[in-house]
Amino acid sequence: MNKFFQLLKVQMMNYWLQGNAKTIRSQLLRSVPLALFILGIASFYAAMLFQGANAFVYPYLIFLAASIVMAISFFTTLSTAQATFFEFKDYDLLISLPVNKKWISFSKFLSAMVNQWIISWVVLIPVFVVCIVHYSGSFQFAVFYLLGMLLLPAVPVSLGILIALAFRWITAGTRFENLLKNILNVALVIFIIVINFSQNFGMSGRSSGSISTVRKIGPGLVNQWFFTPANWFAFGTVLKDSMQLFYLLLVAVISLGIVVTVYLKLFDRIHHRSAVTYHVKNFKLTKAKGGSQVIILVKREFKTLFSNFAASLNIFMMPLMGILAGVTICYFTPQFLVNFLISDGETILLPIIYFLTIFSGMPIYSSSAINIEGTRFWIIRSLPISERKFLMVKHFVGLFMSIIGPMVCLILCSIHFKFDASLFFTGFILVISLVVAINSFALLMNLLLPKMIYDSPELAIKKGGIGSVLGGVVPYLGSIILFVSFMKSMEDSISNKVTLMLCLAVIVAIMALVLEVILWVYGPKKIRKLG
Structure with missing residues (x-):
């Protein structure tokens, strides 16, 4: 025992x-x-x-x-x-x-x-x-x-x-x-989604969901979503x-x-x-020439995501979370909260999109599923394509999948709550810059602190994939700390909430640009040597 x-x-x-x-x-x-x-x-x-x-x-x-x-x-x-x-x-x-x-x-x-x-x-x-x-x-x-x-x-x-x-x-x-x-x-x-939406939304939406109706659990509230x-x-x-x-x-x-x-x-x-x-199937790139290799890699990456659903279900659940959040906010929100959002939407909707982007993004994908550790790294080195192109493909797929959820939420909220151009533009910059910054940092950590490259199995176990852990954790925690500290420090200087969020988006965009320059100008090979 x-x-x-x-x-x-x-x-x-x-x-x-x-x-x-x-x-x-x-x-x-x-x-x-x-x-x-x-x-x-x-x-x-x-x-x-x-x-x-x-x-x-x-x-x-x-x-x-x-x-x-x-x-x-x-x-x-x-x-x-x-x-x-x-x-x-x-x-x-x-x-x-x-x-x-x-x-x-x-x-x-x-x-x-x-x-x-x-x-x-x-x-x-x-x-x-x-x-x-x-x-x-x-x-x-x-x-x-x-x-x-x-x-x-x-x-x-x-x-x-x-x-x-x-x-x-x-x-x-x-x-x-x-x-x-x-x-x-x-x-x-x-x-599960159909059951929850059909059974638990019966008394919400545009019903008279006043504050008093959510004060206690009663027979009439058992099915409140x-x-x-x-x-x-x-x-x-x-x-x-x-x-x-x-x-x-x-x-x-x-x-x-x-x-x-x-x-x-x-x-x-x-x-x-x-x-x-x-059996293990390798990439069929030996007959590809020029740019078609990248196209084959992109197709293969998306095919892997859809065919290997059991190992990457969360990659689809993350965008789905953003989409469901947008649908929920727009169409299944109790009336008292709708009134609050309409009256004070500029104050709260952009922070909602900020945090939704953080938690529906996928630094875990870019950090851990990048396929650059262990035996897969040697498979990559045997392919007739540069490592830079291979990582760019992975990075692009991570960015694309990360943007879907929060962008759909932003568009739905913009239509439903009638965002003006400045509010939508601020949200757009916020989503793009956050997604790029989070995924870029995750990839950078994986390159600096890989899991198994050039290590013995014993050393790999001791390291425990620290690059993957940091790449998945630091973006979450750092984004939260950045938001709280920036809002606290700048609230007295900038009274307009949209302008305040735009300034935050610009800061994140600068960070994302710096990370991208480090990744693709300095290069993956030089970054790995630093680790």
Whole structure:
């Protein structure tokens, strides 16, 4: 048993710190950036308070933020369960340990479960506190909520394992596996979105959502959309009979038991069956000439994003978060908040877009999925294309995917709230400069502090991908600190809020320009030598 706990410790460290190039995007999204997401929300509240926003907006936004984070957390956990349970190199390494193979499989399952619990508790405990303090939640609500925090995080892990087992067994590890998983994952995402929009938005939108109606939890508010995370984890507060709760617990335990049993029984058989057909495809660039090589790389990069959905689900969830935020603000906002936005939109909408750009951007993609570490670096060096062009393609894809969400949100808000030209131009500059600065810094950190290039495996483990971590974390934290410090220091000098945000956008644009010059004028090779 002691060996099992040691193995579990290794799995947890791998889950948080030493994920390989294929999975570290999802791992980093779960760890430090998600914690910083909560910090960013808190900073956003502070900025709103500093701007004189209505205090009743804060609990409302907590529910909205928790819904978004939990949805991302659930689907990235599901995708990671699909992507990491059949890592061949990882499995072969673990199989050499003096531990039963079933315990190795079970440790993977348990580590994913524990990490999902951590994320859920970090997000849901503040929601629980807000429900109790602001809305006078009942004792029954508190009990169901706490039980939900224990039970429901098992859902994405169990689903991910079952999906991974099913499609690996059906396809035997061929190229059709990812395609089938993509279709199912997209269907799940669409299903959850449709259910939430159809069931939980019935009393919001343009209804008379006054301040008094959100003062307490009552029968008429069970389906209010901003209570979505609370209802998820309190089972809608509809369970009245204690025997119903007992049956629910019994079903959850039996379901987990079935999942674990099936997983332990079939893992090795499925793994060895699929290993026979496992192969790695290289880029077909040898016949390409001139600029067509870059075009092929761009097509290949987007094809990889769409075909390897299980490992990069968050790359699509980030733009989706921005799009949903824009749709929510424009079409599903309670009337009292709409009135506030219309009357004081210049004050609050640009900060909203600023923070939305930060948290829907993808420094994790540029930093960790850049494919310049480990064995993939040697594949790059064998290609008939320069490393500079290869990294430019990666950088372009990261910028393109990062801009989609906040730009759609900006356009929707501009149309709905009738932004004037100066307000839209300020938001446009803000989005572009932030995205470029964040992704450029992430790539720079990865080049300075790579994970495995020229290192022995022991040194690579000790370094733990520090460049990827810094590239994913520093842009988030730095952007928050920059916003708060700049607004505090310049509020007395510049009274116009749009002008103030434009000055901030110019500062970020200068930083982005400097980073781009360092990357492409000084060059990736010279930067790597500095590290």
